[in-house]
Each structure stands twice: as C-alpha cells, then as structure tokens.
Amino acid sequence: MKPTYDVAVIGGGLIGCACAYYLSKSGAQVVVLERGQINQGASGQNAGSLHFQLEQRLIQNIEMDVRELEFHVGLAKLAITHWRSIGAELKTDVGLSMHGGLMVSESPVETELLERKLQIERSQGLMVEMLDGREARKLAPFLSDNIHAALHCPDEGHSNPRLLTPAFVARATELGVHFITGARVSAVQRANQQWQVTFEADTNTGNRKQIHCENVLNTAGAWAVNLHIPLYPVGLTMNVTEKTAPLMPFLIQHVARKLSLKQTEDGNLLIGGGWGARLQQRSGSWSSNASPHFKLESVRGNLRAAVDVVPAVESLRLLRTWTGTTAITPDLLPVLGEVPQAPGFFVASGGSGFTYGPTYAALMTELILTGTSSYPLDPFSPARFSSLNSFMGQN
Amino acid sequence: MKTDLAIIGAGPAGMAAALAGQECGLHVTVIDEQAKPGGQILRQPPKQFTVTGWLEDRVYREAKTLLNQASEKSAIIWQFHSAVSAIVSPGVHDNFTLIIAGQNGIRELLAKRVLITPGCFDMPVLFPGCNLPGVMASGGIQAFVKCQQLVPGERFLFVGSHPLQLIVADQIVKAGGKVAGVIFAQSRSRMLALLKSPFTVLRNFDKFAQVGAAIGRLYKAGVPITFNQTIVRANGEDILQSATVAPIANDGLIQKTSTSDIKCDRLGICFGFLAATELAWQAGVECIWDAKRGGWITIHDEWMRSTVPGISVAGEITAIAGADVAALEGQIAAYGCASSLGSVSLQQVEKLSVLPRLKVKRLRRFARILTELSWPGASLLDQLESDSVNLCKCEEVTIGSFFRMMQLNPHITTANSAKLLSRAGMGLCQGRYCQYSVTRLMARQLGVSENKIGAFTSRFPAKAIAIHDLLKCE
Ligand SMILES: Cc1cc2nc3c(=O)[nH]c(=O)nc-3n(C[C@H](O)[C@H](O)[C@H](O)COP(=O)(O)OP(=O)(O)OC[C@H]3O[C@@H](n4cnc5c(N)ncnc54)[C@H](O)[C@@H]3O)c2cc1C
Ligand SMILES: Cc1cc2nc3c(=O)[nH]c(=O)nc-3n(C[C@H](O)[C@H](O)[C@H](O)COP(=O)(O)OP(=O)(O)OC[C@H]3O[C@@H](n4cnc5c(N)ncnc54)[C@H](O)[C@@H]3O)c2cc1C
Numbered sequence: 116m117k118p119t120y121d122v123a124v125i126g127g128g129l130i131g132c133a134c135a136y137y138l139s140k141s142g143a144q145v146v147v148l149e150r151g152q153i154n155q156g157a158s159g160q161n162a163g164s165l166h167f168q169l170e171q172r173l174i175q176n177i178e179m180d181v182r183e184l185e186f187h188v189g190l191a192k193l194a195i196t197h198w199r200s201i202g203a204e205l206k207t208d209v210g211l212s213m214h215g216g217l218m219v220s221e222s223p224v225e226t227e228l229l230e231r232k233l234q235i236e237r238s239q240g241l242m243v244e245m246l247d248g249r250e251a252r253k254l255a256p257f258l259s260d261n262i263h264a265a266l267h268c269p270d271e272g273h274s275n276p277r278l279l280t281p282a283f284v285a286r287a288t289e290l291g292v293h294f295i296t297g298a299r300v301s302a303v304q305r306a307n308q309q310w311q312v313t314f315e316a317d318t319n320t321g322n323r324k325q326i327h328c329e330n331v332l333n334t335a336g337a338w339a340v341n342l343h344i345p346l347y348p349v350g351l352t353m354n355v356t357e358k359t360a361p362l363m364p365f366l367i368q369h370v371a372r373k374l375s376l377k378q379t380e381d382g383n384l385l386i387g388g389g390w391g392a393r394l395q396q397r398s399g400s401w402s403s404n405a406s407p408h409f410k411l412e413s414v415r416g417n418l419r420a421a422v423d424v425v426p427a428v429e430s431l432r433l434l435r436t437w438t439g440t441t442a443i444t445p446d447l448l449p450v451l452g453e454v455p456q457a458p459g460f461f462v463a464s465g466g467s468g469f470t471y472g473p474t475y476a477a478l479m480t481e482l483i484l485t486g487t488s489s490y491p492l493d494p495f496s497p498a499r500f501s502s503l504n505s506f507m508g509q510n
Numbered sequence: 511m512k513t514d515l516a517i518i519g520a521g522p523a524g525m526a527a528a529l530a531g532q533e534c535g536l537h538v539t540v541i542d543e544q545a546k547p548g549g550q551i552l553r554q555p556p557k558q559f560t561v562t563g564w565l566e567d568r569v570y571r572e573a574k575t576l577l578n579q580a581s582e583k584s585a586i587i588w589q590f591h592s593a594v595s596a597i598v599s600p601g602v603h604d605n606f607t608l609i610i611a612g613q614n615g616i617r618e619l620l621a622k623r624v625l626i627t628p629g630c631f632d633m634p635v636l637f638p639g640c641n642l643p644g645v646m647a648s649g650g651i652q653a654f655v656k657c658q659q660l661v662p663g664e665r666f667l668f669v670g671s672h673p674l675q676l677i678v679a680d681q682i683v684k685a686g687g688k689v690a691g692v693i694f695a696q697s698r699s700r701m702l703a704l705l706k707s708p709f710t711v712l713r714n715f716d717k718f719a720q721v722g723a724a725i726g727r728l729y730k731a732g733v734p735i736t737f738n739q740t741i742v743r744a745n746g747e748d749i750l751q752s753a754t755v756a757p758i759a760n761d762g763l764i765q766k767t768s769t770s771d772i773k774c775d776r777l778g779i780c781f782g783f784l785a786a787t788e789l790a791w792q793a794g795v796e797c798i799w800d801a802k803r804g805g806w807i808t809i810h811d812e813w814m815r816s817t818v819p820g821i822s823v824a825g826e827i828t829a830i831a832g833a834d835v836a837a838l839e840g841q842i843a844a845y846g847c848a849s850s851l852g853s854v855s856l857q858q859v860e861k862l863s864v865l866p867r868l869k870v871k872r873l874r875r876f877a878r879i880l881t882e883l884s885w886p887g888a889s890l891l892d893q894l895e896s897d898s899v900n901l902c903k904c905e906e907v908t909i910g911s912f913f914r915m916m917q918l919n920p921h922i923t924t925a926n927s928a929k930l931l932s933r934a935g936m937g938l939c940q941g942r943y944c945q946y947s948v949t950r951l952m953a954r955q956l957g958v959s960e961n962k963i964g965a966f967t968s969r970f971p972a973k974a975i976a977i978h979d980l981l982k983c984e
Binding site for chain 1: 596598599607609618794905918919921922923924926927930931933936937938940967969970971974975976977978980981
C-alpha cells in the first residue's frame, strides 16, 4: 500500500504549521495532527519577541563554545531576512514590528559582557552597535538613569503570537494541507517501509485512527518528551499591563537579568524574559494538559526588573499574568534533524522557537525533501543525543 | 498571616459560613473587597451617609439578622477593602496561599481551607446600543439606590425578564425618581404561573409580598408594567436618549416592524444573573454550564466541597438561588471544613446539617421555578444580536468580526482558542462581560454543547492591580 502522506506532522504549534506550509508549497502531501487546538501550546503563549542578539540565557547560563554562538548568530541573520519577507509571504498582518532592540546593562561588569557579545556578533556580520548610557537614553528616553550601556540591534522587534501560527495554517490549508485537531498521537511505528502513526480521533470514546506516511516530523514541543526525545518541559511566566500611550517602539532586554519588554500595537506592555512557573503535577508526573501555576516571586522579580529599566512601568496596572510551557534541551539549543536510528523520523523543537520557528521550518523542509539544507543544521541534529536514541528504530 | 478557614466574600454565604466555622472552633478570616459585610443583597451605605429606613423591607430581615450576628463575633477576622487576586494551591506545604490586594498593597494569607462565595453579577445582554452611556445593569442602579438613596438619572426605563426589575423600579420611585416603565419579555400568564402553587406562595410569602407591594406602588405611581415586549435598540449620540422597544409575538419572534420609542436617560437591563466563577476557575475548580442558573456554575458534593480538595464553594456560584440558599450553603460548607480539619466530629456536623439541608432542598425548588421563569430564552437573546455590537467591550470585538474569525478558522472550537485569536475576553474584565455570550454563540454556531466549548482560562490577578502596590511589600 502506498502511504497517504509524504509527511505527517505531529503538533499544531508554530513549527509544525510553518513546516506544513513550506512542505506543501514544495509539493508534498502533508497532514498535521494536533492533540488539542491549533496554537494552544508555547506558540500561542509566548512573548513574541524577535531575539536576534545573543540572548541572556545563552551567554549567562552556560559557558558556551564560541563556535556554537557564532553559528547561532548566523542563524539570526537568516531569520532577519526571513522575517522581512514574512508579511508578503503570508498575505496577512502578523503584527510585525522591527524597529530595533536594546539589550541593556546596569554596571561596568555587565557592560563587559555586552562587549564580549558584541565581538562575536560583529565577527559574524550581525548589525549591532554599542551605546553608552547617555546615548541609550537619547535614543530611548524612557530608560532609567541606571542604564550603563546598551547594545542596539536595529532589526529586533516583535510579532504577534496570536496571529502568526493561524496565518501559516490559513495559507497551508489553501495549499491542501490537512489539519486534524483533537488528534493526540499515541504511537509511531515503522512497518512495511513506511511509518504508521496512531492517534486518538476522539478522546471521549478512545476511538483510534491510523495514517501511513513516508516521513514523520515530530514538532510536539514540550510534549515530544513522550516520543523519546530529550526535551524537557519548563513553565514560564508572562505579564501584561493595561494599555497605555505609545511609550516604546523597541524590544528591551537585559544582559544579566531575565527581562524582555515591549509595547504591543494595542498599547499593552508585555513583560517576560524567562521567569519560571510551576508545572502542575498529577500523581507524581508532569500534567501536560494543565497550564503551569504562576509564582508570585516570578511575577515580582520580573516586574522589578522592568521597573528598574523603565521606571514608567511602576505607574501602570498589571492586567494579567499568564503561564506557558515550552521545551528545552539539555544544552538549550534546538533539536532539528533526522533521528539517525530512525530514517524518515524528524524532530524540530526547542530554542527561541518563535523568533526562529519560520526559519527552522524552511530549513527542515529542505532537509526532509532533499536530504540537505542551505544552512547546515548539523550542530542542532538529534544525533548529539544518540546515546538516548539508541532504542529508536526498533519496534 | 495564617488561618484555618479563609472565606472569600462577606455576603450571606460568607457570613453564615463564618458564624458556623467559628462556632465549630475554627480560626476564620473573611475577605471582601467592599467596605462592609452584607454582600449584594445588603449593600451597605458608606460611613459618611446615614440612610434612614435602610432596606426596611421584611425580605431583608433574615440577612440583616445574620449581618448583626456575624459582625458581633469578635473572634471572626474581617478583612475589608481587600480583593482576592488569586488562590494558589498548595505546592510543597499543605496550605493554600491567597493573594490579596488591599489598600496598602499586596499581602498573602495562608489557609488550610478556602471557601469561595463571591456571589453573582448581572447578566449582560447584547443588543444595538447596549454600550451607550446610560444603559446600565439594573443591579448597578440598585447599588446606587441601596447605598446612598441616590437616583442616578432623570427618567428610567427597565427592560428584561427578571422580577428583580420590579423591586429596583420601586426603589427608584421611593427614592423620588421617575420611571417610564417596566417591560417584561415574557407573557403575563407565564409570570403568573408562579402563583399557581399555593404552597410555593405560602412558603415564600415574604418574597411575594415584596414583589406584590412593589407592583402596587408602581401602579399607584402610574408606572406602566408591560409584557410580551423587549428592547431592540438603545438610541442616542454619545449618551442614551431613548429606547426602541418591540412586541414579541406568540411564536417568540420580535415584531421589528412595529416598534415604538420611549424617552429615557437611564435604561436598566435585567435578564438574570451570572455566577462569579473566575476565582474558582483560577483555582482549578471544575464548573458546568447551566444557561438559566448562572452560566458556568461550580460543582460540589454534599458538604459543598469543590472538585479541588480543600476548596469549598457556596452561594450564587453554585447556581443562582438567592440569599437564603446562599446562607444555608455557607453554613453547610463551614461544617464540612470543620469536620475535615478535625475540630468537630463528623457525627456532630451531620446532626447540625439536617435542618439546613432540608431547607436548602425546599428553597432550591422555588429557586428553580424562579430561574426558569426569569430566563429570557435563547431565541430572544439570539434575535437581539447584531453584527455591529461589541461582543467584548474591553477589546472592542464585534459580533460580526467574531463570526468572521470563526468562519476563517474552522479549527477553532474552544472558547480559549477563540479568545486567543479574537481577543474577546482578554481585556480588563477578564471575560466577565463577554464569556456568557461567547460560549453561547460558539455552541450555537458549531452545534455542540457549551461544556465542549469550555471556559476561558482564568488568570492572576482576578482584577487588575497597581504594579507599584505589587512591588511595595516584596
Ligand atoms: C511564556 C513563553 C514565552 C516565550 N517567549 C518567547 C519569545 O519571546 N521569543 C521566542 O522566540 N520564543 C519564545 N518562547 C518559546 C517559543 O514559544 C517556543 O519555542 C515555540 O513556540 C515552540 O513552538 P513549537 O511549535 O515547537 O511548540 P508548541 O507551540 O508548544 O506546539 C506543540 C504542539 O504539539 C501538540 N502536541 C503535543 N503532544 C502531541 C501529541 N501526542 N499528538 C499531537 N499533538 C501533540 C501540542 O498540543 C502543541 O500544540 C516562549 C515560550 C513561552 C512558554
Ligand atoms: C445586583 C443584584 C441585586 C440583587 N438583589 C437581590 C434581592 O433583592 N433579593 C435577593 O434575594 N437576592 C438578590 N440578589 C441575589 C444575591 O446575590 C443573593 O441573594 C445573595 O446576596 C447571594 O449571596 P452570596 O453570599 O452568594 O453572594 P454576595 O452577596 O454577592 O456576596 C459576595 C461578596 O463577595 C465579595 N467578593 C467577590 N469577589 C471577591 C474577591 N475576589 N475578593 C474579595 N471579595 C470578593 C463581594 O464584594 C460580595 O460582597 C441580587 C444580586 C445582584 C447581583
């Protein structure tokens, strides 16, 4: 029997839906299986920041290899070009704003960190410029007097997570992609030279269905953990203020504190930056359907950082705190590629997946359809977790 | 701060629970955002006002007795001007943490048990012009009159399907205001059906007497009370000037060709009440949909325990049923908490609950009939909708644009994902205003039950809080 689809995508988040779009644009027959609603995971809950400078978490939390960081910067350049064309490609408003971003420091020690970062970014041709405190405040008068320096990246900005994934879905649907929602994938098996994907078609009745395909692409995000991939769920916190008059056109980040801050088109300030939330437990294990519990310490810590950098934030009201779950890998880099022990089984997940999701998707499409990609994905390959994957490929 | 039982809301349910809990030996803390206890039914005048003959009607007697008893108990800790922003369920330790926004910032309260009794609010109804300044919930109008004997307008018109509008109209007239009319969507005979059971009347004599007296006074004041009619549009440039009403035919269809205009600068809307379940949702309590008895209402067992261990519920959030039921449920809930904490034995509370349970059962029967009668009917609500009306006031999402969103995104089948894409429910009120309509509308459009559509995820803070306050007491 010939398989029905060239690719079955597991997960209707940004990466899955963007992959479906690019794959079908290249002529592939694609189905997307989403266990709940499209965009219900990290892709619809994130901050929408377009991080092109090396992020705080990458330069702070781990002593990373300079080559890896350089590789990351290369990807950032690719993503910038990609975002510049995304509106035209999707023929929809996705709330894109690329008016620049400032990563600030509050002390000479922190400024040194900015400088180290600048070197790596410059060496790879990313447009960034160092401003001292005075220059930074001239460009962004809302910044606090405490700001010691800032690294300015004119391409940074934000887009709207509410709109981006649905836009990919709309265009992909026009191209003939099948989206099946309420379809939780429960098994993926290799049989007769093809993949057999089993999913629950109706969670109430437990009714199961199967489809057959040439390739499987797992983009189940934090939930891919169930499918033998070393990804870990983390709960994150976001805060949004009431609407206020236009205050800042920039994305604001901090080099040493967890902070991302921006103003949406509607006037709300979005404040995030990686503050934790508590994953809900059910009988001892992670309860993946439930949204994580917020932590007051996280909310306060996040708002404190925002007020220290932009004092005007203090006079606003907090409208809402929400939490989301995203996937990280042990080395904080994304996993993109084919699982060596299971030919035809691909994974795409992790990393700053909103900023890079569309680019990952375009590159994954090349990889799946041609076996190589125009930007090398080897450093992100699941092969680096081979020891964990050694049981894959057997039934 | 620490307490055995934290009660959210000092209405009849909360007050009765506080008394019962305290009597069973619990350390009880009651939190309410208002300045005084009493809840919705006994909205109290602020200190600087003295209102003579405040709520002197007999129906308020029981609630007032409760108020006096509860206020006298010095062992009960009252926290007023305090809004609970979130209930954080136990993590490592076994206490709940209540996050409370008060006049001096944010504070936390640790509680072994939590009882949620936040009451209900007026059901918003969507029709052209419903967002014009001057169009108000009847409850909002009543709050003015109850607290301050203040008449917030020159010429009132009341429209709806709930008998409460008679009481409010009467209170306006008593306070010296002018009422142009009280309009019911139902037929007169349907309203009178309630009187058919003499037992019901006898047992709820006070309530009938109150409504009867109100009708009498309204007739005397020359206020027309009409049936089989509905609002179809509120008119005015920037402010309400008149209301267009139309008759409803026997088949339930609004006769939009034979409308008439009534001059008024205040329009009171009174189609029923919705349970204030946002805190319950936020704490993870399961709810079910009941269109007639409050929209999303909480599920509970015989001790009023919710689906979250340690959290109980009582009063209007368990189904709209009035002050008496609320108080009895509060009492039973407190007994349940006390026995689970071991301060009294199960046998003891079983005994104490026999009578309250019997009364609740009887009163609920009446409440069911009343909610059945007061329900405007889905068809009427459907007919009032119009594409240009804001479904969500905060984010200005019109019904038309919401439908378009659904059409363009056929994969969207839950309230939450509709909220994410359309913004309906994302604003200041956190969906209090639009959730009922969004749920109804989606269920109808997709041909599924409201329970399948689900509710909006409810988040911290329940009401917006100043960042300055949040950071002040770090
Ligand atoms: C609060 C927060 C803020 C963030 N801020 C930013 C930011 O500012 N910038 C940035 O670049 N990134 C940010 N991120 C990260 C970014 O959101 C994610 O990396 C990205 O959205 C991942 O997309 P995805 O498609 O891989 O995953 P998801 O969007 O999580 O999609 C996975 C999908 O798979 C479905 N699924 C799971 N299991 C199954 C199964 N068995 N069968 C079928 N379907 C299944 C899920 O329901 C889900 O819809 C943030 C994340 C969070 C949580
Ligand atoms: C406008 C209006 C008019 C009504 N008129 C009548 C009437 O005339 N006769 C009648 O029998 N019934 C009337 N009702 C019904 C009335 O709600 C019940 O009879 C009774 O008051 C319900 O008791 P309860 O304890 O459940 O809630 P409530 O009495 O409403 O008490 C709830 C209390 O909780 C507080 N609260 C809510 N959320 C929070 C929070 N997050 N933090 C802190 N505090 C909070 C509120 O301030 C309120 O005081 C009316 C209802 C409304 C909405």
